[in-house]
Amino acid sequence: MIQSMTGFGKHVVQLPNKKITVEIKSLNSKSIDLNARMPSNYREKELELRKLIASSLERGKVDFSLYVEITGDETTSQVNEVAVKQYMGQLKNIATGDDLRLLEMALRFPDAMKTAKEDIDEEEYEAILIALEGALVEINRFRSEEGSVLEQDFIERIVALEQLLAEVVKIDPERQGTIRERLEKAVQEIKADIDANRFEQELIYYLEKYDITEEKVRLANHLDYFARTLKSEDSNGKKLGFISQEIGREINTIGSKANYAPMQQLVVQMKDELEKIKEQMLNVL
Known part of the structure; x- marks a missing residue:
């Protein structure tokens, strides 16, 4: 909690x-x-x-x-008679007035009241x-009570991230096929004779560079870990903050490797959800 x-x-x-x-x-x-x-x-x-x-x-x-x-x-406050009389005497030398008026003025000066320190x-x-x-x-x-409200908000955003990740997984095969077609078309436009085996090796190399299998697995694990940490007995704001940083790292890597507009749009939505989590995380004990 x-x-x-x-x-x-x-x-x-x-x-x-x-x-x-x-x-x-x-x-x-x-x-x-x-x-x-x-x-x-x-x-x-x-x-x-x-x-x-x-x-x-x-x-x-x-x-x-x-x-x-x-x-x-x-009461611990008393009139400082000595100081008040001295003030009144000085006032009489510079102004005229009855004693009551002079007393009212004298009581406004510093040290007119004294407070006895008591243990x-x-x-x-x-x-x-x-x-x-x-x-x-x-x-x-x-x-x-405030923590309960924050927890519910975090749960909703983690669920949203899981749903977006599911969409990423769903369109990933299509993304890889699109990248492959793009590379093959680029080679064809060169109009040069190429070695088919060498081309296939280079194609595999580039597809591996764009592969996000590890990122998808790690992101799913981080989201699950975040949800489980929310349910722990103690409030773990700092720990949740570290997990959210790891979530952000995987999302950023997926975005940098995506090279496919539909997936990049999903990444933008994921970043938006994560940013809202980070904002609220600043207030968690």
Whole structure:
């Protein structure tokens, strides 16, 4: 079962005096690229939280946000009386006005409020971990659902490629006959005496150059391998990417050897289907 790298998860835990909210969203990336946003006094736990997220999500461009909202009487911010009085004194020297107006102005200046740094207690950190775990469950569920949609699309495109390959196999004898006739006609137009045995040897040589038997077999095997890998328990985005490269190599070789318009048209359709697979593959975990 494949997973998408696109997802979103959110979980809220309510404590007596605080509401803790964790949000995680992810997009595709070759590796884990994690951006964390959290209040400064929680930074001491950032490394541990990062490890938990990376272990669960594995790959992707991930945005992690931690919000802590005080919902009770508790507060860590206080008026810095010394700084406010100094601001008011300076304002009186340069402007006139009542004390209330000067106070309003002074409170807007830097350092008018001071925040006491507080340690994260065990109960609060446990709540953060619970919120993180809940958000990870949600984002992984989202990724699995998106992965199911991608998987169905891949299956349809692999089936389309198999059908196009069947058409290639069907018209291949006709293609070889056409190439043979073309070569014989070219020799006849030269109007020169030729050795029949030598001509037959050269004809076989050129037909072997245009032979696509191996490419047809390998392409069929790659398509089957891709379909089986889709059904594996783990999400194998990188492995599927390697298989799609091999599929592309065989399709390109068939196209270069085709020398026959109907087959080249089938190759163009195969390339189109494969390109759509590769575009979607960028988002597979």
